[in-house]
Amino acid sequence: MSNLSLAEAVKLKSVLAKRIHELEEEMDRVAYVEVEKGSKMPKQNRPLSKVEEEIDEIRTDFRLLDKLMYRANIENEVEFNGESLTIVEAIELATQLRAKARKFKFFGAAAKEMHPYGYGENLPIIRLATFDPEEYRVKAVEAERLANRLSNAINTKNYSIMLDFNSEKYF
The missing domain is CATH 1.10.287 (Helix Hairpins)
Structure with a gap:
């Protein structure tokens, strides 16, 4: 085989x-x-x-x-940020990092101040961000960078692991 x-x-x-x-x-x-x-x-x-x-x-x-x-x-395990993770844990962590990056990108693209509502009783209503959008934009870039680095480590490890399976009839 x-x-x-x-x-x-x-x-x-x-x-x-x-x-x-x-x-x-x-x-x-x-x-x-x-x-x-x-x-x-x-x-x-x-x-x-x-x-x-x-x-x-x-x-x-x-x-x-x-x-x-x-x-x-x-x-099998991969090394990431000084920690040893099983591949299954690493796959889940990469998925979580990508989800985190998506959410942070959303906050990073937000305006610090918005006027979403009409005027009530002649007083303007504004919506203020309780966070710094630029800070979240930077966090998004870092989370995505970590996810990519972890995905590359998983991929590299996947090429080094051999399975006892006859694939000749499919490849």
């Missing part, structure tokens, strides 16, 4: 999911035929049972690949 890097496994998992979807669509196409009443059923190139067998085989490979990837993501 040949080996596959964890990075390649991520791509292969996407390929398998797409292939499963395509086979499900093929099942829908070959499951029925339209013929005149009393006519013989036409011969099909691939009967439903054959498509079903192929989809079952790919689903089995998908589950195995998924198990190997989960195991690798738990058993």
